[in-house]
Amino acid sequence: MVEVVVFILAAVVCVVGALGVVLARNPVHAALMLVMTLFGIAVLFVAQEAHFLAVVQVIVYAGAIVVLILFVIMLLGVDEARELQLRALPAQLPAALVFAAVSLGVLVTVVVSVDDPATGLPGLGGAIDDSVPNVEQLAISLFGDYVYAFELTSVLLVIAVVSAVVLARRPSRQERAQLEALRAEDLAAAEAERAEEQSGYDQPDDDQPGDDRTGDERTVDDEQVRR
Amino acid sequence: MEVTANWYLVLGAVIFVIGAVGLLLRRNPLVMLMCVELMLNGVNLTFVTFSRELGDIAGQTVVFFVLVVAAAEVVVGLGLIVAILRRRPGATADDLNMLRG
Amino acid sequence: MLDLVWLIPAFPLAAFLLLVVLGRRMGDPAAGWVATLAAAGSFAASVLVLVGLLREETEGRVFEQVLFEWIPVGDLSVEAGFLVDPLAVAMVLFVTGVATLIFVYSIGYMRGDPKYSKYFVYLSLFLFAMTMLVLGNNMVVTFIGWEGVGACSYFLIAFWHRDMVNAVAGKKAFVTNRIGDWGYMVAMFLVWTTLGTLTYTEIFERTGGLAETTATAISLLLLLAAAGKSAQIPLFVWLPDAMAGPTPVSALIHAATMVTAGVYVLIRMSPVLDLSDTALWAVAIVGTATALIGALAALAQNDIKRVLAYSTISQLGYMFLAVGTGAYVAALFHMITHAAFKALLFLGAGSVIHGMDGEQDMRRMGGLARAMPVTAVTFAVGALAIAGVPPLSGFWSKDEILAATWDFSPVLWAVALADVVITGYYMARQFILVFLGRPRWGAEIDGQEPQGEVHPHESPAIMSLPLVVLAVAAATLGVLNLPLVDDWLVLEHFMEPTLEDVAHVLTLSTAAKVTLAAISIAAALAGIVVAFRRFLGRRAVAPDALEPQLLQSAFGIDDATSWAVAGPGYTAFEAVALADEQLVDGAVEGIGRVAMGSGRRLRVLQSGYVRNYAIGIGLGSLALVLLFLTRAGL
Numbered sequence: 001m002v003e004v005v006v007f008i009l010a011a012v013v014c015v016v017g018a019l020g021v022v023l024a025r026n027p028v029h030a031a032l033m034l035v036m037t038l039f040g041i042a043v044l045f046v047a048q049e050a051h052f053l054a055v056v057q058v059i060v061y062a063g064a065i066v067v068l069i070l071f072v073i074m075l076l077g078v079d080e081a082r083e084l085q086l087r088a089l090p091a092q093l094p095a096a097l098v099f100a101a102v103s104l105g106v107l108v109t110v111v112v113s114v115d116d117p118a119t120g121l122p123g124l125g126g127a128i129d130d131s132v133p134n135v136e137q138l139a140i141s142l143f144g145d146y147v148y149a150f151e152l153t154s155v156l157l158v159i160a161v162v163s164a165v166v167l168a169r170r171p172s173r174q175e176r177a178q179l180e181a182l183r184a185e186d187l188a189a190a191e192a193e194r195a196e197e198q199s200g201y202d203q204p205d206d207d208q209p210g211d212d213r214t215g216d217e218r219t220v221d222d223e224q225v226r227r
Numbered sequence: 228m229e230v231t232a233n234w235y236l237v238l239g240a241v242i243f244v245i246g247a248v249g250l251l252l253r254r255n256p257l258v259m260l261m262c263v264e265l266m267l268n269g270v271n272l273t274f275v276t277f278s279r280e281l282g283d284i285a286g287q288t289v290v291f292f293v294l295v296v297a298a299a300e301v302v303v304g305l306g307l308i309v310a311i312l313r314r315r316p317g318a319t320a321d322d323l324n325m326l327r328g
Numbered sequence: 329m330l331d332l333v334w335l336i337p338a339f340p341l342a343a344f345l346l347l348v349v350l351g352r353r354m355g356d357p358a359a360g361w362v363a364t365l366a367a368a369g370s371f372a373a374s375v376l377v378l379v380g381l382l383r384e385e386t387e388g389r390v391f392e393q394v395l396f397e398w399i400p401v402g403d404l405s406v407e408a409g410f411l412v413d414p415l416a417v418a419m420v421l422f423v424t425g426v427a428t429l430i431f432v433y434s435i436g437y438m439r440g441d442p443k444y445s446k447y448f449v450y451l452s453l454f455l456f457a458m459t460m461l462v463l464g465n466n467m468v469v470t471f472i473g474w475e476g477v478g479a480c481s482y483f484l485i486a487f488w489h490r491d492m493v494n495a496v497a498g499k500k501a502f503v504t505n506r507i508g509d510w511g512y513m514v515a516m517f518l519v520w521t522t523l524g525t526l527t528y529t530e531i532f533e534r535t536g537g538l539a540e541t542t543a544t545a546i547s548l549l550l551l552l553a554a555a556g557k558s559a560q561i562p563l564f565v566w567l568p569d570a571m572a573g574p575t576p577v578s579a580l581i582h583a584a585t586m587v588t589a590g591v592y593v594l595i596r597m598s599p600v601l602d603l604s605d606t607a608l609w610a611v612a613i614v615g616t617a618t619a620l621i622g623a624l625a626a627l628a629q630n631d632i633k634r635v636l637a638y639s640t641i642s643q644l645g646y647m648f649l650a651v652g653t654g655a656y657v658a659a660l661f662h663m664i665t666h667a668a669f670k671a672l673l674f675l676g677a678g679s680v681i682h683g684m685d686g687e688q689d690m691r692r693m694g695g696l697a698r699a700m701p702v703t704a705v706t707f708a709v710g711a712l713a714i715a716g717v718p719p720l721s722g723f724w725s726k727d728e729i730l731a732a733t734w735d736f737s738p739v740l741w742a743v744a745l746a747d748v749v750i751t752g753y754y755m756a757r758q759f760i761l762v763f764l765g766r767p768r769w770g771a772e773i774d775g776q777e778p779q780g781e782v783h784p785h786e787s788p789a790i791m792s793l794p795l796v797v798l799a800v801a802a803a804t805l806g807v808l809n810l811p812l813v814d815d816w817l818v819l820e821h822f823m824e825p826t827l828e829d830v831a832h833v834l835t836l837s838t839a840a841k842v843t844l845a846a847i848s849i850a851a852a853l854a855g856i857v858v859a860f861r862r863f864l865g866r867r868a869v870a871p872d873a874l875e876p877q878l879l880q881s882a883f884g885i886d887d888a889t890s891w892a893v894a895g896p897g898y899t900a901f902e903a904v905a906l907a908d909e910q911l912v913d914g915a916v917e918g919i920g921r922v923a924m925g926s927g928r929r930l931r932v933l934q935s936g937y938v939r940n941y942a943i944g945i946g947l948g949s950l951a952l953v954l955l956f957l958t959r960a961g962l
Contacts, residue, residue, distance in 0.1 A: 014242055251946070320937070
């Protein structure tokens with residue numbers, strides 16, 4: 001009984017949070033909704049006796065990753081005014097809804113229609129032994145069977161750190177001047193494009209040069225008609 | 228009534244799909260990143276569920292790695308977003324279309 | 329000795345290469361001597377090969393020398409090789425011999441011409457091609473030579489190409505030849521598909537398995553090829569115009585050598601020809617008709633070289649007639665004697681033109697015998713030879729043809745006899761108009777004055793000497809094949825290894841032969857007498873009177889073909905070109921356009937928006953999952 005209640009509460013929290021992430025206009029609100037979902041997931045982890053993971057989820061995911069995201073949101077002052085609608089590219093919305101419906105349908109059908117969804121064999125090396133604490137079991141598996149992958153992920157983290165430093169470093173004076181110029185230019189171009197956006201998307205007009213410069217008159221006509 | 232594995236699996240699927248739809252429909256790059264996190268979480272839930280069903284600790288190990296990789300990914304992604312939005316402050320995902328064919 | 333055969337084409341080839349690189353620097357007259365030396369070397373090699381051949385037993389007189397295997401493709405094996413047998417040796421001897429004399433003559437004739445060395449470049453190339461043609465041991469090597477002589481003929485006819493007339497003449501020759509070339513090629517293909525080989529010795533071994541219709545087809549195609557090269561009806565139209573080239577060229581190529589290539593091919597392929605009576609009749613009729621029309625046209629020409637051109641056409645007709653009746657030896661014999669006296673006549677005409685500072689119209693000549701005695705005498709020898717007056721060589725060879733024709737078909741013989749009369753007539757006419765009578769130099773013709781004063785003079789020794797040599801040859805070559813006594817039939821016995829199986833054996837009695845000979849002598853003399861009375865006697869007619877236009881234009885055949893090609897022919901050509909442009913090019917371009925069009929339409933997918941791509945990924949993976957599920961049978 002307790003289990004059911006816990007599950008339902010946690011599930012509601014998760015789903016509401018997920019919907020909040022997707023539907024919130026303000027990105028800060030979206031981030032907070034994400035935190036909510038993460039907490040819900042953590043609770044479900046505990047219910048499944050994956051204690052270590054629940055803790056790690058809260059600390060790393062909710063505590064570090066979302067915080068990082070919030071930092072960036074604050075840093076850049078992401079403009080919320082232009083997130084007008086969920087209106088998207090042509091056919092994007094219907095396609096997305098179709099995708100959602102079909103995939104959800106498939107997944108649920110698969111799960112429900114099978115008696116025992118877990119068709120794999122029990123692992124030989126890593127069988128859960130309830131007498132041993134979860135952390136210890138996880139450690140044995142991680143540093144035993146999967147030590148190679150573990151080392152690789154540490155390399156991955158190093159790479160990520162290095163890339164972050166490179167991407168976010170302060171440009172030199174010369175680069176800054178160039179950046180200023182480019183930024184002004186980009187701003188103007190972006191404005192112009194956005195004005196055009198309102199009237200609907202049409203074919204790109206800065207078509208590739210070269211494909212109809214071969215001297216054949218006929219193909220050039222097509223391009224010019226479309227312009 | 229008992230909470231069976233199926234419940235968790237369905238929940239995981241729902242979270243995943245919500246995240247996917249959000250990724251397809253939102254334009255703000257940061258929100259899109261958050262939707263990716265949602266999808267990953269849905270998958271994590273599924274993994275843990277199967278881990279318990281099969282009695283295999285490997286499922287949780289996988290979740291551990293997913294977590295690590297998600298962290299690295301967020302770091303790099305945010306770095307990219309910062310670099311891009313510095314130049315174009317109001318850019319959305321649609322503005323980054325220079326790979327157009 | 330026999331292995332020296334490769335030297336025969338090698339000498340002129342070496343001269344060609346040398347002159348191409350260094351000719352300009354060598355200049356006048358060194359370039360000419362280089363070429364002449366090469367030609368003489370070729371002749372010497374031919375003599376040595378002859379000696380080598382004679383040393384062999386009669387049956388064993390077939391020798392092949394293969395340089396290398398040229399085209400080995402599947403079943404087809406074409407070698408670059410030479411076949412030395414009596415036919416080849418006979419041809420190559422007179423070809424190189426006459427060529428050497430003409431080369432010597434050219435050194436004097438072309439002196440002072442700005443393109444002196446280039447002339448000898450082309451001549452050497454021509455000699456190389458001609459020897460390859462004659463010596464080749466398979467149809468492909470012969471064809472290389474065939475095309476080569478055609479090309480050189482074009483180069484040399486259009487030698488002074490800055491004058492449009494000459495360029496057009498060259499083009500006409502080449503195009504007309506090409507029609508014949510097509511015939512040769514298709515014949516080659518037929519031989520390959522039916523007999524499986526292109527090498528002569530193998531072809532002759534396998535003729536047993538050839539059906540008559542196939543043999544007829546091959547033979548008729550070869551006849552077409554030969555008609556193009558040897559100026560028979562209706563492909564003779566290029567030869568009179570080819571007189572636009574330098575006179576030694578006319579002598580060498582269009583009298584003695586290239587035009588005989590057609591006859592050579594027919595003789596060479598005689599085992600195939602022999603299998604088809606239809607083809608033989610066709611050859612004979614074409615030959616007779618051509619001989620008649622050529623002769624009739626010759627008697628109406630005013631240009632000294634055009635008379636000889638039509639005369640060549642006519643004499644070639646005789647050779648074809650001989651081939652058609654099966655008298656291959658007679659054809660070859662006439663080829664040899666004709667080479668001698670026709671070259672002589674052309675070189676003599678060249679001498680006249682040279683002495684008259686370029687005048688070629690016979691209506692402005694006359695009385696040149698006193699001014700150019702050597703030329704006059706040698707020309708007379710040549711004229712009598714061609715007319716068929718004994719004991720000059722022409723009589724013996726022509727008579728042999730007539731005898732064979734009588735045996736084959738009296739009707740054709742009658743036509744040929746008429747020809748003899750006409751030949752005597754037009755040659756006498758030419759001789760009289762040029763060398764006898766009162767001088768008409770500087771006369772006004774058709775209201776036109778000539779260009780400048782004329783002081784006729786004899787040609788220098790370097791030109792006269794070949795004339796004398798050729799005159800001696802024209803007079804004496806009859807000994808090659810004297811009838812009546814079997815031992816004196818030198819040429820016939822020499823040719824036995826090649827022609828024994830196919831040659832038609834004459835079954836005439838000695839009395840019959842003598843009677844026929846007497847008739848032909850009488851005919852020739854009759855023609856000559858008529859000409860004398862018409863042009864020289866008291867009631868002499870003015871030279872520009874009343875030769876019918878019809879005859880002068882050779883019955884309008886030339887004009888007819890020109891009209892056909894330019895009019896309806898041109899429309900056909902344009903249609904083909906249009907089809908090529910629209911269909912072929914259109915298809916090729918169409919492929920490109922389809923590619924571009926579809927690319928443009930597909931480009932829409934590359935919108936550049938990440939979200940579009942994301943949905944692509946999503947839908948794609950969904951589809952995959954569904955696929956797996958359905959296959960798993962859920």
